[in-house]
Amino acid sequence: xxxxxxxxxxxxxxxxxxxxxxxxxxxxxxxxxxxxxxxxxxxxxxxxxxxxxxxxxxxxxxxxxxxxxxxxxxxxxxxxxxxxxxxxxxxxxxxxxxxxxxxxxxxxxxxxxxxxxxxxxxxxxxxxxxxxxxx
Numbered sequence: 001x002x003x004x005x006x007x008x009x010x011x012x013x014x015x016x017x018x019x020x021x022x023x024x025x026x027x028x029x030x031x032x033x034x035x036x037x038x039x040x041x042x043x044x045x046x047x048x049x050x051x052x053x054x055x056x057x058x059x060x061x062x063x064x065x066x067x068x069x070x071x072x073x074x075x076x077x078x079x080x081x082x083x084x085x086x087x088x089x090x091x092x093x094x095x096x097x098x099x100x101x102x103x104x105x106x107x108x109x110x111x112x113x114x115x116x117x118x119x120x121x122x123x124x125x126x127x128x129x130x131x132x133x134x135x
Contacts, residue, residue, distance in 0.1 A: 025060060027071070035071045038062055 096114035
């Protein structure tokens, strides 16, 4: 992923825009209310490995899919226009499920959900240390 953060209090009339880029496209949020998803037909990593062009064009589609609907609902619920599709508790349960799945894989054993959070963080820390260890 690539990211650039620009901030200014001296521009007029100013703008409010967030762009998040990934291998398969980008998400654009404008003025805290418009969400646009652009999905590449091929990943940028694949194109950069296989294309001989200096600036290859990657075909994309502009979509309104379930992610767009969820993100739009999130933005609208922050502003109080609608009820959120998912609550904080729903998000917490999803995170607990994901953490338990990772820990189960790391330990190659079945676990209860939610898993032991201290055990999860110990295992996560081991992997973070190994990834960023300098030789």
